[in-house]
Amino acid sequence: MKISSLFSSVGEWARNDGPHHQIVISSRVRLARNLRNHPFPGWAKKNDRLQILELIKPQVEALQEMDDALSSYLQELSALEKQALVERHLISREHAAKGIGSAVVVNKAQTMSIMINEEDHLRMQVLLPGLQLHNAFKTLDKVDTSLENKLDYAFHPRLGYLTACPTNVGTGMRASAMIHLPGLVLSDQINQIIQAVNKIGLAVRGLYGEGTEAMGNLFQISNQITLGEAEEEIISQLNKVIEKIIEHEENARQVLLQKKPGTLLDNIGRGFGILSHAYAMTSKEALNLLSFLKLGVDLGFFPPERQAEIDNLFVITQPAHLQSNAAQPKLTPEERDALRAQIIREKLKTFPNPNTSKVVLPQPPTEESHHE
């Protein structure tokens, strides 16, 4: 598969279905593996890296799961293509900075990607829409088992799978879910949730500056501990925590609807208004406003079939995706903001106004009540 055909469709994970898809955007599991008798990529000399790459790449390409996959050396990809792969969560930021001596293999559905010579010799991930951590793990585990027969993994009887960074040693597994929590943010409960989640040894990503508000009300929750707990245990615990958070988010939304419908509608209405009429928009502003539009669909203010368009906007308004759709090469940030605003305006042209007929807003005081 060519990279151009990869970009012509969004990945399956972005299709926005799967269990709990309104709140859980995607689930991801990744495994880090290294070869015995070879230095880790960060310490290996160029020749070592090339040798490791040629040991691993053919085995990855031969996987049944990687039929008709995109397989590319990093130096074959343009900066723009790499950035677009980052925006699709198919490679890491660190991997995008790599050149000769590294490679990436992505399956056709864009649900599985294997980075070779990232921080570890192998970084494999499965990314699925909605809350599907168990499925993602099962799929990845199968791939790992087929590869372990072909490659001599570095494994320590007591420490488990050895990784370049000691934070990954043991299972080498990081499981995470991207969740959309506008209700908890709007009702000021998000900090409490983050603290509680941190306390049980899970990491919440998406922190911005010193505050805890993330862009687009999107948060990524993942396990931090990789040593001493079995893979299934880690996944089950994470899954349980996420189900709890979903419950809290759903409650927060209902409470907002009943107690503060004005605030809720104001956010959704303003989001819709600005997105429909702005002529310059940064990606941060776009994410934040699109989040409220998404919430508007979830709560029934917009028709449900509009969900896909919004989810698509989350991806195509990212810088590299914008650039790859632009007529001219190398947009300035100002030009990008203008193009982003234009694309969003056009997409929202056919969007109906929010249908607020089901919401009972408190009546503003009338003249009479003033006189009382």
Added chain:
Amino acid sequence: MVCDVCKTNQATVFLTQIIEGKMQKVNLCESCSKEKGVTDPLSFALVDLLPGLGAAQEVEKGDPAQRCPACGFTQTDFKKTGRLGCAVCYETFAEGLEGLLKAMHRRTAHSGKIPARLKRSIELGARMNQLKRDLDKAVSEENYETAAQLRDQLRELEQTK
């Protein structure tokens, strides 16, 4: 204030994260914050930075000039990058790593997946170790009948190795 990563530029991005009740702070300059992905909080966590900064200091036990016999990596290299050189480094720097692993993971022994080709020998090793411990205990308690049974079991396992 100087950037914690490059240690040259002026820090302009200040991050605070509370992990298990402990406050962790990192100060970064503009370019390092971009490189570490701080500007895109969706893919960023302070925990990723920490091993490369403060946490690595915990490995200072032992001789700083000690080199990994397999790859030539030193503790100084670890302090700089927060990453190890190769699989053998885990043995070379085992003493210092023990505390670090405990701080990171709370536990220091893997209990998850084992590659199939190693599974038999690792499980066998674990069982034999357990039997040896039981045997020592039985002997010290002068429980010779049990000790004899355990010894036979050990011999049997020894042969299947």
